[in-house]
Structures are given as structure tokens and as C-alpha cells.
Amino acid sequence: MTPIGNAKMETNTVKETPKIGEGLAGPGRPKGLPNRSTQIVREAIANLLERNAGNMDRWLNEVAQDDPYKALDLMNKLSEYHIPKLARTEISGIDGAPQQHVVTWQK
DSSP states (O other): OOOOOTOOOOOOOOOOOTTTTTOOOSSSSSSTTHHHHHHHHHHHHHHHHHHHHHHHHHHHHHHHHHHEEEEEHHHHHHHHHHHHHOOOOOOOOGOOOOOOOOOOOOO
């Protein structure tokens, strides 16, 4: 078939886009970048804590007057934000069996 006059022949080319999961990144946000909502909430909480840092000591003392255990519990919970907990790991032998240690000496 040849074009008539100024008409151009159109070709039916379909551009295939790679599918997510085929080893190529999808159109989402870059890895490690928090979404906007999470970032806004984290900043709001940080600002709230910063503005009330001076009040925290007073509030903790007020709680301790009525319930010292509750005050210690609050201090413990707050300390996790300053000193994060370490992940617990368990080391075991083959197939979960106890580890075996073999000590030898060279002659």
C-alpha cells in the first residue's frame, strides 16, 4: 500500500514499558526517601517535643509524686528514643542444635 497525496502511513508500534518486578525500578519514590506525610508528621512531633523539652522534667516530677513506678515507666519509654534498643540475635548450631566448640592444640 502506498500513501495517497500528503497522507502518511501510520505504523502500529506499541511501546512496552517494563513491568515492576522484572528487575527495573517502578515509577515510585526513590529508595530510602520517606513519603511526604511521614516526613510532615515526624517534623511535627520533633517540633512538639522541642517546644516542650523544658516542661518534661516538671511533668515527670508531677507524675512521680502520685506514682513513682509510672514515672520510671515513662522515663524508660522516653529513653528508647535516645538510646535505641539493640536487636536480639541467637546463634545456634546446625539445624538449631546447641553449638559445639572444639579446642585442639598443635604439637
